[in-house]
Amino acid sequence: MTWLAKARFSFLFLPILIEAAVEGLVKALAGGSTCSYTDISSLVPAAEAFIPKFYNAINDLQPLGAFYTSSCEKYTTPPSITINGHVLEDVSKFEFCLKTQSNGLTNRVVHEVQSLDAQVLNPKYINGAPDWVVQQVASTTGPSGPAKDRVDALSIMVQVTGLVKYGHSTDREAPPPRNFSEHIVLVPNWNAVGKNAQRGGRRWLIQSEIFRAL
Numbered sequence: 001m002t003w004l005a006k007a008r009f010s011f012l013f014l015p016i017l018i019e020a021a022v023e024g025l026v027k028a029l030a031g032g033s034t035c036s037y038t039d040i041s042s043l044v045p046a047a048e049a050f051i052p053k054f055y056n057a058i059n060d061l062q063p064l065g066a067f068y069t070s071s072c073e074k075y076t077t078p079p080s081i082t083i084n085g086h087v088l089e090d091v092s093k094f095e096f097c098l099k100t101q102s103n104g105l106t107n108r109v110v111h112e113v114q115s116l117d118a119q120v121l122n123p124k125y126i127n128g129a130p131d132w133v134v135q136q137v138a139s140t141t142g143p144s145g146p147a148k149d150r151v152d153a154l155s156i157m158v159q160v161t162g163l164v165k166y167g168h169s170t171d172r173e174a175p176p177p178r179n180f181s182e183h184i185v186l187v188p189n190w191n192a193v194g195k196n197a198q199r200g201g202r203r204w205l206i207q208s209e210i211f212r213a214l
């Protein structure tokens with residue numbers, strides 16, 4: 001990615017994300033009763049941290065495996081990836097599609113996020129969770145340990161809308177840009193929580209992704 005593209009990307013995100021954070025927090029507080037002890041304010045920051053990295057990786061044709069539940073052995077079913085109505089078998093198929101679409105050139109097909117929203121899908125998500133997380137979630141009084149030992153056992157639905165641009169602006173043969181809408185379900189990376197957490201591991205992983213160019 002050139003510096004120009006990078007700068008444009010982060011400028012593009014900043015106001016949107018601040019807006020999304022405030023909006024998400026208000027929503028979360030309004031519906032907070034289902035999450036008695038989960039720190040709900042971590043929800044939108046979780047999506048904020050994840051989404052720009054994910055689309056940067058897509059635009060850069062980077063390996064995407066680490067973004068999906070298939071990178072955590074605690075999840076036994078593969079992630080669900082649906083692109084324009086086509087169900088892809090695995091992450092490598094998606095990578096292949098992206099490479100093909102952009103002729104193997106990075107930042108040739110560029111996804112720009114224009115809006116982002118996040119909400120809790122399941123406030124007590126324990127699929128594949130280690131026992132101590134299951135106990136925390138089952139506890140009516142909340143976790144007794146220090147805050148750093150608590151975990152947001154949630155699944156989060158992230159809704160993204162944006163624009164896909166094809167080719168350089170000077171390339172007359174490139175197809176016109178298209179709006180897209182994407183729904184992503186994020187679940188905890190169980191390898192990134194607790195005392196034995198992987199260093200630098202992603203906190204959230206994609207369990208399901210539905211992308212549509214409009």
Ligand SMILES: *[C@@H]1O[C@H](CO)[C@@H](O)[C@H](O)[C@H]1NC(C)=O
Nearest residue numbers: 162163176177178179180214
């Ligand atoms: C994308 O959506 C916006 C808002 O609905 C619309 O104004 C714009 O023309 C659309 N752009 C494309 C390229 O379809």
